[in-house]
Amino acid sequence: MKQFGAFVKKEFYHILRDRRTLFILLGMPVVQIIIFGFALTNEVKNAKVLVFDNAKDVASTSIIHEIDASQYFDVQQNVTSYSQVESAFKRGAVKLAVVFPSGFNNDLEHVNKAPIQLIADASDPNTANTLINYASAIIMDYQDRITNEHRLPYTISTEMRMLYNPQLKGAYTFVPGVMAMVLMLVxxxxxxxxxxxxxxxxxMEVMLVSPVQPLKVVIAKAVPYLLLSMVNVASILLLSVFVLDVPIHGSLFLLVGESLLFILTCLAFGLLISTVTDSQQIAMFISLVGMFLPTIMLSGFMFPIENMPILLQVISHIIPARWFFVIVTSVMIKGLGLGAIWKETLILMGMMLFLLTLSIKKFKIRLA
Amino acid sequence: MNNDTIISVEGLTKRFGDFTAVDSISFQVGKGEIFGFLGANGAGKTTAMRMLCGLSMPTSGKASVAGFDIYKQTEEIKRNIGYMSQKFSLYEDLTVRENIRFYAGIYGKTNSFIKEKTAFVLKQLHLEKDADKLVRSLPLGWKQKLAFSVAIFHEPQIVFLDEPTGGVDPVTRREFWNMIYKAAEDGITVFVTTHYMDEAEYCDRVSIMVDGRIDALDTPSGLKSNLKASSMDEVFLMLARKAKRTGD
Structure with a gap:
């Protein structure tokens, strides 16, 4: 035990003396949360809209008003020809154009059918999609209203409710994502x-010649990083609750427990990497390619897993962060208990034990 | 095997697949002896040494170190030996004192022992003033001497030195050897590998490995007169030239 203490103390010296790395390790989650929270957002606000109104009647004018009134859009100008529309897009001055054909209201009232053209700048497909959806929703709204006024025999109205995240805040997905990413890295x-x-x-050689059990050396190295990652978990949670207004609906105790499980899984993987290579550069490369990139791309944090090709969906199953992401989202955002995430917890636990056994085995083989 | 024998090796062999790194070597080292373990790169020195330190299992043969069997009692062996590798093995981002404390700590020494001995070692090395400086800031020669002091800090019966003086200037090498003599006088057996033939002259006895076998084992003067050579350099070249393996 005294040996073990000497080791842990030495590891803390290493970490505390290397101020720059320590600063990065502690500052990274803060910076990431802030960047994701304020700079990188999928929500669209005040997108510039161009109107090409050939009709200039009651219906077109009121639709334009409603678009302008919404917080998502900002109607910039009215143009009188398609070439102006095109040049506005080319300049990048607008994100969306709404085109009304002539006789819009007339068609609507007499033929019961009139087209509106929505043109979006799809060089950024995500924003284009969002804008089209918002604009369509506003137009549908208008249509519902006029059909109600005309008292048609049947109308179907859809009423939407966004569960768990009514404001569709991006923070709800990236907080669990950043957590997985940072823990993985540390x-x-x-x-x-x-x-x-x-x-x-x-x-290491000197250590192996000493009476210390090699496994103890390795575990002692992991202890400070375990503490450091708990600090990171705390700072991420504090930031998300107090700065980003992402609440913790479920049990904090469960959330921390699950984080600890994920941390242990990551530590075991780090240990495994260290047994297969002798160079710091290769170790860093394997961690980045083997763990960090898949975590970002295949955990469901950036891209929905359901939309991936089958092969990638299958691969995503072996990525610990995928399960951790589900767990954190369930506990933190949906407020669910262990009953809802026992499957994911078991999978993570299995992965942790598998990685740990494998790395201990590899570690022993190297010594022989 | 008499009572004064501390390392006893008989037919020790290590094979990696088809390759026989160490080919049935036999020798004995007496207590307090400075034993030079010479050979060209790739001759099998390091592999042999690793087996004696309990880092690697032999394929066949017998050996005992400090009275313990290298197959079954590696734990006891590790407790009774010190080791200094060719790579500089102190922590650059720890101070002199912290390095000493750490290495003494892993041998489970008591606090009072560590405190007393640290003061003694620092005095011996004239490092009292620099005890709380980071090792990084010391010149290489001092680091090397400090590493040696750390390797024998826990008062082992045998210390294994793997090319301890690589890259060190002649003056510091001389000082380093004075420390080795001092350790031997204190009863510590020194098992040292080196590429410097002047250092070979300082050893009580020298073995020369060629292609995994020990081709010669005698006192430096004995070797020279046997082979009618004027220096250890010549002895080494005569033997090493027969090697079929290329170095690494």
Whole structure:
């Protein structure tokens, strides 16, 4: 135990002396939360809209008014020809154009049918999609109103309710995502690098010649990173509750427990990486390619898993962050209990045990 | 095997697949002896040394180190040896004192022992003033001497030195060897590998490995007169030239 204490103390010296790395490790989650929270947002506000109104009648004018009134759009100008529409898009001055054909109201009243053209700048497909959806919703709204006034025999009105996240805030998905990303980086990459550094420096050899059990050396290296990641979890949660207004609906205790499970999984993976390589650069490369990129791309945090090709969907199953992402979303945003996430928890636990056994085995083989 | 034998090796062999790194070597080292373990790169020195330190399992043969069997009692062996590798093995971002404390700590030494001995070592190395400086800031020669002091800090019976003086200037090397003599006088057996033939002259006895076998084992003067060579350099070249393996 005294040996173990000496080790842990030494690891803390390493971490505390390397101020720059420490600063990055502690500052990274804060910066990421702030960037994701304020800079990178999928929500569209005050998008510039161009109107090409050939009708200039009651219906077209009131639709334009409603578009302008919504917080998503800002009607910039009226133009009188398609070429003006085109040049506005080319200049990048507008994101969306609404075109009314001549006789719009007339057609609507007598033929019961009239087209509106929505043109969006799809060089940014996500924004284009969002804008088209918003605009369609406003137009549908208008249509509902006039059909009601005319008292048609049947009308179907859809009423939407966005569960768990009524304001459709992006923060609800990226907080769990950033958490997975940061923990992965701190636990997997830093653990792998610090163990491999001892090999590179030759101190690992000295340690192996000493009576200390090699496994103890490795566990002692993981302890400070475990603490560091708990600090990161705390700072992410505090920021999301107090700065981004993302509430923790479920049990905090459960959330922290699950985070700990994920941290252990990442540590085990870092340990595994350190057993297969002797160079810090390779260790960093494997952690980035093997863990970090899949975490970002396949965990469901950036891109919905349901939309992926089958092959990627299958691959996503072996990514721990995918399960952790579901767990955090369920506990934090939906307020569910262990009963709802026991499956994901078991999977993570299985992964952790598998990685740990594999790395301990590999570690022993190397010593023989 | 008499009572004064501390390392005893008989027919020790290590194979990696088809490759026989160490080919049935036998020798004995007496207590307090400075034993030079020479050989060209790739001759099998490091592999042999790793087996004696309990880092690697032999394929066949027998050996005991400090009276313990290298197959079954590696734990006991590790407790009784010190080791200094060719790579500089102290932590650059720890101070001199922290390095000493850490290494003493992993050998489970008591606080009072560590405190007393640290003061003694610092005095010996004239590092009292620099005890709380980061090791990074010390010149290489001092680091090397400090590494040696750390390797024998827990008062082991044997210390294994793997090319301890690589890249060190001649003056510091001389000082380093004075420390080795001092350790041997204190009863610590020194098992050292080196590429410097002047250092080989300082050893009590020298073995020369060629292609995994020990081709010669005698005192430096004995080797020279046997082979009618004027220096250890010549002895080494005569033997090493027969090697079929290329170095690494």
């Amino acid at each position: 636990c997997t990459m830093m653990t792998a690098i610090t163990i491999v550094r001892e090999k590179e420096m030759g101190t």
